[in-house]
């Protein structure tokens with residue numbers, strides 16, 4: 001097991017027509033045993049980052065260290081890293097047993113007996129013992145995924161790299177495999193870097209999430225941290241499903257009561273939230289998560305407003321309600337007991353602590369309310385989270 005550090009790592013692709021900066025000055029310090037998930041939209045540099053760590057791409061600038069040693073120039077086979085690809089990359093003519101054993105035969109001097117033992121242990125752990133004599137073509141996608149993971153486990157490497165390993169599986173199996181991979185990680189505690197475009201996968205599996213955009217690091221933090229305290233609008237939008245609602249607002253501090261005014265609504269803001277907005281600007285962007293909004297006809301008018309119900313989606317435990325506020329959509333996720341009719345005018349509200357405020361130009365976060373779990377304890381003391 002090992003610590004993995006990326007120090008100012010940049011990757012530039014020079015193609016005939018253009019120069020693409022795929023990863024720009026990326027700094028990461030991944031602790032020994034940590035499970036890191038790298039997320040971001042397609043083309044943000046996730047795979048390139050992973051491939052540089054694996055040695056499948058050269059590093060244009062900067063340094064990668066594994067266990068405190070520079071590995072930039074080390075050949076992939078000498079890095080003590082095992083990688084699982086989205087395509088599984090199994091050898092079609094080899095049996096499952098030989099697929100799992102092959103890497104060990106190449107890279108170690110273990111005896112045949114020792115290799116057999118390791119393969120059987122890995123197969124047992126992945127629940128594929130009865131498949132050992134089969135060829136990959138006889139296996140389902142989920143089974144092939146298990147073989148690919150077994151082949152990585154058996155190497156007992158310093159570092160696991162996963163490149164969208166569950167993308168080809170159906171939704172139910174994907175959830176199941178997430179739990180399996182988390183279980184394996186808690187057993188081995190091998191440092192892991194896992195790439196996905198799926199924020200839910202990141203939230204459920206990661207010790208810490210790394211969010212990239214156009215090759216640039218946006219935020220590194222525990223799932224709760226990036227959810228409750230997104231560093232900027234991009235992270236706020238990317239993390240959480242359905243995604244956060246955004247509205248341009250003006251902050252009016254004149255008179256007694258600070259007030260947020262937007263297209264079609266006004267909201268009286270508590271001073272403690274306002275105190276976090278220490279810039280002089282009055283134009284801001286407000287973000288509110290769908291799950292933080294409630295529909296309540298008795299909500300105080302100074303903190304609530306009316307909107308028209310466009311669509312109600314019943315998803316079982318919750319209902320997704322799409323409201324129209326000044327002709328713009330406002331997504332709300334409410335308990336399944338609340339089922340307004342389409343076309344109905346409802347009163348919606350959210351707490352001061354559910355508000356996130358962002359710079360309209362840079363997208364940088366100015367202020368966040370307190371996470372719900374912290375409210376009863378800290379809010380009473382009048383504390384705020386100051387950036």
Ligand code: ADP
Pocket residue numbers: 013015020021022040041042043044045046047048049
């Ligand atoms: P992601 O994995 O997040 O989808 P990638 O790391 O694959 O993103 O790609 C990051 C950027 O680098 C994209 O703009 C992509 O087009 C570009 N890129 C990736 N590989 C190459 C390559 N071999 N040659 C040129 N450009 C590349």
